[in-house]
Amino acid sequence: MQLTSFYFKSNVRRKLIDPLLQRNMKRFGGRFVEARAAVMTEVDNLETIRVAAAAIRDRSLANLDSYLVAFEEQALARGSQVHWAETAQDVNRILIEIAQSNGVKKIVKSKSMVSEESGLNDAVEAVGIQAIETDLGEYILQLAHEPPSHIIAPAIHKSLEEVAALFSENHHTPRQTDIPALCREAREQLRPHFLSAEMGISGGNFLIAETGSVVIVTNEGNGRMVTTLPRIHVTITGIEKVLPTLNDFSTIVRLLTRSATGQSITNYVSMLTGPRQEGDLDGPGQSHIILVDSGRSRLLGTEMQEALRCIRCGACMNHCPVYQNIGGHAYGWVYPGPIGAVLTPSYVGLKNALDLPQASTLCGACQVVCPVKIPLPELMRVLREKSFEQGLRPWHERLFIRLWRGVANRPRLYALMTQVGVRVLSLLGGKKKLLHHLPGLDGWTDGRDMPAPQGKTFRELYRKRRS
Amino acid sequence: MSARDNILARVRRGLGLPGDIAGFERPAVQEYIRKNPRGPRPTYHWSDHVARFQERSEKLGTSVDRVASLPEVPEAVARYLKEKALPQKGVVWHGLHALEWERAGLMLAARGAHADDLVGVTGAFCAIAETGTLMLLSGADSPAAVSLLPETHIAILDVQRIVSGMEEALALMKSEREALPRAVNFVSGPSRTADIEQTIVIGAHGPYRVHVVLYGSVYVQ
Numbered sequence: 001m002q003l004t005s006f007y008f009k010s011n012v013r014r015k016l017i018d019p020l021l022q023r024n025m026k027r028f029g030g031r032f033v034e035a036r037a038a039v040m041t042e043v044d045n046l047e048t049i050r051v052a053a054a055a056i057r058d059r060s061l062a063n064l065d066s067y068l069v070a071f072e073e074q075a076l077a078r079g080s081q082v083h084w085a086e087t088a089q090d091v092n093r094i095l096i097e098i099a100q101s102n103g104v105k106k107i108v109k110s111k112s113m114v115s116e117e118s119g120l121n122d123a124v125e126a127v128g129i130q131a132i133e134t135d136l137g138e139y140i141l142q143l144a145h146e147p148p149s150h151i152i153a154p155a156i157h158k159s160l161e162e163v164a165a166l167f168s169e170n171h172h173t174p175r176q177t178d179i180p181a182l183c184r185e186a187r188e189q190l191r192p193h194f195l196s197a198e199m200g201i202s203g204g205n206f207l208i209a210e211t212g213s214v215v216i217v218t219n220e221g222n223g224r225m226v227t228t229l230p231r232i233h234v235t236i237t238g239i240e241k242v243l244p245t246l247n248d249f250s251t252i253v254r255l256l257t258r259s260a261t262g263q264s265i266t267n268y269v270s271m272l273t274g275p276r277q278e279g280d281l282d283g284p285g286q287s288h289i290i291l292v293d294s295g296r297s298r299l300l301g302t303e304m305q306e307a308l309r310c311i312r313c314g315a316c317m318n319h320c321p322v323y324q325n326i327g328g329h330a331y332g333w334v335y336p337g338p339i340g341a342v343l344t345p346s347y348v349g350l351k352n353a354l355d356l357p358q359a360s361t362l363c364g365a366c367q368v369v370c371p372v373k374i375p376l377p378e379l380m381r382v383l384r385e386k387s388f389e390q391g392l393r394p395w396h397e398r399l400f401i402r403l404w405r406g407v408a409n410r411p412r413l414y415a416l417m418t419q420v421g422v423r424v425l426s427l428l429g430g431k432k433k434l435l436h437h438l439p440g441l442d443g444w445t446d447g448r449d450m451p452a453p454q455g456k457t458f459r460e461l462y463r464k465r466r467s
Numbered sequence: 468m469s470a471r472d473n474i475l476a477r478v479r480r481g482l483g484l485p486g487d488i489a490g491f492e493r494p495a496v497q498e499y500i501r502k503n504p505r506g507p508r509p510t511y512h513w514s515d516h517v518a519r520f521q522e523r524s525e526k527l528g529t530s531v532d533r534v535a536s537l538p539e540v541p542e543a544v545a546r547y548l549k550e551k552a553l554p555q556k557g558v559v560w561h562g563l564h565a566l567e568w569e570r571a572g573l574m575l576a577a578r579g580a581h582a583d584d585l586v587g588v589t590g591a592f593c594a595i596a597e598t599g600t601l602m603l604l605s606g607a608d609s610p611a612a613v614s615l616l617p618e619t620h621i622a623i624l625d626v627q628r629i630v631s632g633m634e635e636a637l638a639l640m641k642s643e644r645e646a647l648p649r650a651v652n653f654v655s656g657p658s659r660t661a662d663i664e665q666t667i668v669i670g671a672h673g674p675y676r677v678h679v680v681l682y683g684s685v686y687v688q
Contacts, residue, residue: 221673300481
């Protein structure tokens with residue numbers, strides 16, 4: 001996927017004044033938040049399960065090499081073919097090799113965020129193979145030539161009217177006016193593709209080391225279609241997705257679906273182990289699994305390792321006041337919201353996504369709802385520190401921080417400057433005690449007034465009270 | 468070095484483990500998989516699995532019927548299809564083909580599902596009370612697409628095979644089967660999507676309707 005995270009600030013500026021996006025994001029508002037809150041009341045020991053889920057993920061990561069090898073051994077024993085991809089380009093190369101050596105002309109895909117990382121659809125189309133997204137949201141975006149803006153609800157930024165116009169234009173059908181009719185239309189358009197494609201590609205929510213299974217957690221049924229009907233099934237997923245056992249999966253799925261869509265369980269949970277067996281009437285003849293590193297292993301053993309616990313539920317973005325206002329595209333890569341603000345700089349390089357860790361008020365909502373307790377605000381703070389240390393922040397910001405440090409290390413000077421400062425600001429605040437502009441801090445005062453100080457510093461007031 | 472070796476070497480370096488590839492399957496990992504511990508879960512407040520299964524199923528949009536014994540199932544299925552004005556023909560799992568479907572006025576073929584089948588009748592390996600979930604195992608007599616391609620999926624289930632949670636369902640499978648089938652499908656209600664304006668629509672790519680016919684009775688010892 002085209003990386004535009006470097007332009008985060010100008011992306012945001014554009015998104016904030018896009019009336020259509022703003023209307024659609026307002027609608028998005030709190031629906032996921034409310035649904036999650038309602039369904040979590042079923043879990044009377046949520047914290048106990050969160051701790052257990054985080055421990056399961058930590059166990060997987062701390063022994064990742066062993067669990068990957070165990071997974072590979074089981075998967076091979078069941079007749080799956082396991083491929084290892086070091087980079088996003090390798091993913092595309094391996095996939096195209098499998099497709100071409102099997103004469104594949106058409107691929108149906110269910111959602112795979114990892115395939116977005118490598119821009120897989122463009123790569124296969126460049127060699128003359130058709131790739132069709134079948135998740136409704138992804139299908140809409142493929143018609144609109146847009147990337148997803150949310151990891152579980154990719155077309156969250158689109159309205160009914162926009163979808164209706166896209167369908168009518170692309171399907172040459174009368175324009176629909178209600179959502180069920182649009183869903184029916186997508187079903188009827190995509191059904192023939194499921195039946196005629198030679199290859200199905202899916203992501204993998206989890207890999208199970210115990211059994212060599214790929215687990216996918218879905219609602220629409222397209223995930224089952226692409227893994228059942230075409231003669232070749234390819235799973236593309238990250239190396240960090242391995243879980244030790246099916247019991248561990250049972251623990252985690254209770255939090256995954258509730259955190260994601262507010263469902264106690266999704267419509268379908270499919271555990272797929274190897275290709276079609278002797279006597280089977282359906283299922284793919286070949287099962288391939290592409291295990292993708294693409295930056296993940298670099299996070300192990302660093303402060304960022306906890307980010308690899310992520311089970312891709314999307315709760316952090318659903319609850320993020322920044323995401324709720326700017327939508328997912330502004331983040332400029334595959335993973336938006338708080339987890340994207342941590343993963344994107346880690347995967348593509350901090351200098352290419354410099355402002356993402358700043359895209360947070362550190363309010364902590366993401367950490368509170370994360371089912372595997374990733375300390376997202378802390379990780380963003382670590383990235384902020386790193387970007388300063390590496391001299392990546394703009395010169396005026398670095399200068400300001402140096403000056404501030406100089407002053408803050410000298411208590412008397414600090415006291416004097418704050419005493420002068422509050423008095424000046426108080427005067428500037430006028431009768432209403434509001435500052436409309438602050439030189440050098442326009443970004444802050446453009447959208448709101450700063451309340452002026454009321455006259456004395458904290459230290460002065462404290463001293464007065466003590467005396 | 469292959470991509471595999473490079474990735475594993477990087478992982479091991481990151482984790483601060485010695486770099487050689489040989490003999491690195493740590494006993495602790497094998498031991499954990501062998502022990503296969505179960506994690507914590509929410510308190511189960513119900514005692515009647517059947518009632519809980521029915522309540523949760525209906526919440527998901529699955530309708531539930533109950534008959535006394537297996538031979539009564541075809542009549543119950545015919546009744547449901549008639550009530551909903553659905554076609555009286557479709558496809559059925561081999562294992563259920565011996566039931567007297569024709570006497571109930573139904574034309575069910577025992578084969579894999581075709582694209583134009585409108586009704587699919589399956590069994591279920593077991594079901595989960597906690598979430599109202601059916602567990603279906605693929606196999607020669609139980610093709611996976613029968614519960615997927617038709618617009619209406621009807622599942623026949625022995626009430627004695629409703630277990631409490633996913634862990635119990637998996638344990639039951641391990642105790643009765645030598646190996647996992649190609650596909651274990653947990654089905655919880657008709658397919659759905661909320662990808663347009665977060666509005667839930669029932670019937671995405673899979674069935675529009677899921678109907679469960681429970682038969683038999685639970686023996687209390």
